[in-house]
Amino acid sequence: MTIQLKDASLLKTQAFIDGAWVDGDQGETFAVTDPATGQHLADVASVGATETRRAIDAAARAMIEWKALPAKSRSDVLEKWHQLILDNTEDLAIIMTAEQGKTLAESRGEVAYGASFVKWFAEEGKRVYGDIIPTPSDRRGVVVKQPVGVVAAITPWNFPNAMITRKAGPALAVGCAIVLKPAAETPLSALALVELANRAGLPAGLFNVVPGIDAPAIGGEMTSNPTVKKVTFTGSTPVGKLLMKQCADTVKRTSMELGGNAPVIIFDDADLDIAVAGALTAKYRNSGQTCICANRLLVQEGIYDAFVEKFSAAVSEFRIGNGFEAGTTHGPVITEKAAKEIHSKVQNAVEEGAIVVIGGQPGEQGACFYQPTVLTNVTDDMRVFREEIFGPVAPVFKFSTEADAIRMANDTEFGLAAYLYTESMGRSWRVSEAVEYGMVGVNETAISSEVIPFGGVKESGQGREGSKYGLDDYLETKYICFGAL
Numbered sequence: 001m002t003i004q005l006k007d008a009s010l011l012k013t014q015a016f017i018d019g020a021w022v023d024g025d026q027g028e029t030f031a032v033t034d035p036a037t038g039q040h041l042a043d044v045a046s047v048g049a050t051e052t053r054r055a056i057d058a059a060a061r062a063m064i065e066w067k068a069l070p071a072k073s074r075s076d077v078l079e080k081w082h083q084l085i086l087d088n089t090e091d092l093a094i095i096m097t098a099e100q101g102k103t104l105a106e107s108r109g110e111v112a113y114g115a116s117f118v119k120w121f122a123e124e125g126k127r128v129y130g131d132i133i134p135t136p137s138d139r140r141g142v143v144v145k146q147p148v149g150v151v152a153a154i155t156p157w158n159f160p161n162a163m164i165t166r167k168a169g170p171a172l173a174v175g176c177a178i179v180l181k182p183a184a185e186t187p188l189s190a191l192a193l194v195e196l197a198n199r200a201g202l203p204a205g206l207f208n209v210v211p212g213i214d215a216p217a218i219g220g221e222m223t224s225n226p227t228v229k230k231v232t233f234t235g236s237t238p239v240g241k242l243l244m245k246q247c248a249d250t251v252k253r254t255s256m257e258l259g260g261n262a263p264v265i266i267f268d269d270a271d272l273d274i275a276v277a278g279a280l281t282a283k284y285r286n287s288g289q290t291c292i293c294a295n296r297l298l299v300q301e302g303i304y305d306a307f308v309e310k311f312s313a314a315v316s317e318f319r320i321g322n323g324f325e326a327g328t329t330h331g332p333v334i335t336e337k338a339a340k341e342i343h344s345k346v347q348n349a350v351e352e353g354a355i356v357v358i359g360g361q362p363g364e365q366g367a368c369f370y371q372p373t374v375l376t377n378v379t380d381d382m383r384v385f386r387e388e389i390f391g392p393v394a395p396v397f398k399f400s401t402e403a404d405a406i407r408m409a410n411d412t413e414f415g416l417a418a419y420l421y422t423e424s425m426g427r428s429w430r431v432s433e434a435v436e437y438g439m440v441g442v443n444e445t446a447i448s449s450e451v452i453p454f455g456g457v458k459e460s461g462q463g464r465e466g467s468k469y470g471l472d473d474y475l476e477t478k479y480i481c482f483g484a485l
């Protein structure tokens with residue numbers, strides 16, 4: 001084992017089902033590796049459909065008492081879990097950098113971000129209000145909100161902590177139980193989180209983690225088992241569509257947080273320094289591997305050259321490397337396959353006439369590295385316009401008018417986040433309302449936190465995570481009619 005922690009017992013490698021650490025029935029395991037070094041980190045239990053079914057049954061049993069508790073009692077457990085996450089920030093960050101590659105500073109930031117969802121929903125779970133409806137007769141209509149039932153969650157590797165807490169937080173807060181399949185690239189963060197939930201006193205069966213290499217087997221059970229009432233997924237659009245289809249047979253509720261193709265629209269009247277700083281963060285955070293990362297920089301012709309010069313100069317200051325090393329600003333991408341996929345998109349653009357201003361090649365630091373890249377002379381028929389890049393590559397497109405910018409921004413099947421930079425108040429309103437996205441940042445790209453409704457439209461998904469709206473995804477609305485009054 002190569003991960004050195006203050007509390008070594010946070011490094012778990014088994015599945016967590018019904019309050020117990022268990023191996024897979026077949027004794028199978030899968031390897032977790034450090035993308036920066038290729039080093040083997042751990043072998044983790046790989047479970048399949050049978051163990052997943054057992055976890056779902058345990059969740060259903062555990063929910064009976066949990067949902068009947070006063071919200072305050074559930075909140076008390078979540079508050080303890082929140083504190084334990086904060087108390088163990090350094091160990092959780094070390095685990096995350098080791099298996100995911102992001103810099104230690106980014107990992108610490110994500111642990112705080114992840115913890116914030118637990119805290120928020122510990123509070124918000126106490127405010128699940130209903131309604132009393134005056135009816136046209138002598139009856140009274142009452143609306144109560146009840147937990148949706150057993151929740152199955154499937155999460156990605158780009159945020160191995162926060163994508164879990166923003167599902168488990170609201171689910172547990174309102175009285176649901178959850179069965180989670182973390183990404184096979186980053187199961188150790190998930191297992192450490194559930195260990196802390198266990199230490200916080202969360203009763204057995206309420207939070208189960210089923211790691212595994214056979215995602216279709218686990219996902220197949222989650223989506224077909226009638227006991228599961230809700231599937232919440234963060235990941236790619238093709239897998240999201242598949243899961244939605246699979247959920248149709250048992251009419252499950254779904255929340256889908258899928259791919260994006262975020263535009264950053266920079267108008268001639270923008271403050272250039274603010275726009276450059278925002279675009280840098282939006283593009284290169286987590287080495288370009290967030291679903292709200294800028295995918296396309298759309299820059300108006302009057303400011304285009306000045307923007308490219310300033311932006312590229314800033315990119316040339318980046319230091320890519322091992323996330324544990326001081327001075328590293330950007331870590332590797334998740335796998336060698338991902339690095340190759342990014343390069344193929346760059347090559348496609350170059351073959352069709354794009355100019356590489358900076359970068360454009362795999363990094364020399366290892367198989368999972370890619371150079372921070374800026375491309376100009378790019379067009380809307382290139383893959384870098386149409387597809388999610390999910391890497392540190394910034395294609396900078398040119399536009400003439402506001403109408404052009406809106407048309408280009410909306411010319412995609414995705415609709416997660418869009419950003420715009422302008423000093424004009426009228427334009428900021430007009431464009432914000434005209435772009436078909438679930439979230440819009442005006443002169444700001446750091447838009448996410450636990451207090452806002454995160455989610456997309458079009459093929460970027462459905463449902464909202466975080467904020468007061470984030471509870472709705474885990475609640476059913478029940479109408480009770482009182483008559484003979």
Ligand code: ADP
Nearest residue numbers: 154155156182183184215216219234235236239
């Ligand atoms: P990415 O390209 O970011 O890895 P994926 O959508 O492939 O996105 O992965 C997100 C999550 O979905 C991971 O936990 C992965 O294991 C899981 N997953 C992938 N394919 C399936 C599937 N057929 N059924 C259920 N889960 C799946």
